[in-house]
Amino acid sequence: MKILRALSAMLVPAFVVLVFTGCTDTQARLHEAHAKVAATLPAPHFEDLVTESVAIEGDRLVLLIRSPEGNAARTRKAPGFETLKESEQYALRELCAQPAITPLIDTDAILVRRFVDRHGAVFFDVELPARACLTPPADAPVQP
Template identity: 60%
Template sequence: MRSGCFLAGMLCSLLAACGGDDARALQQARDAMAATLPAAHVEDLVIESVSIEGDALVQVIRSPGGNAIKTREHPRFEELRQDEQDDLRLLCAHPALERLLDSDVRLARRFLDREDNVFFEVEMPASACGATPP
């Protein structure tokens, strides 16, 4: 029994070590980006926070005057979402993300209204940054 616990502990340590570099780089990127917040995004939108959710670096972007429910009903809503999906590539140039560009980390943005209702989320793998210039 004792050797089984020892082996399980060793296996956990090895698995943690394998993902350690990505996890450390992800935390450093989050810390660097969070230090500059809040920050303007576009129009009245504000980048409010950045967090780590699993393997994703997630920016929360708030619309203080918007209403997610009404906006999702607008006939051009999908155009807005696609524009933000395309603009997500601009994050590729952020210096804090340099160490993540060859990793399995996902970059995401979550757009919220003043009541915390979600307009939409966009995401892409950080490794896609090298596919075409931002």
């Protein structure tokens, strides 16, 4: 019993240090990536969509992509919406190759693209744990 107490007394602080070190490292790298990405914005995304800004939300690096003409409520009801969302989920892997993002790959960061309309209403979010950049993607979804 004494051995278990002694062992737990040593392991618990070590675990806490590891957890907080990981969080700090992720946060530091998120802030670095944020600064690098923000310096390139606004930037075109696709057709009339514009990557407008980047933010940190916890362990998430969120890129805000605005549609100047779209309407989120109508688009979410349109046929093919889920296919569009799936194709954007697949395309999110493009971020893995960006130099500003590569330092996040071995952290707990989550990459997010948030699509909004001109009024800020959300079409949808797609997200990818940065660690998933190390895994080859599955086959691409069929385009609508």
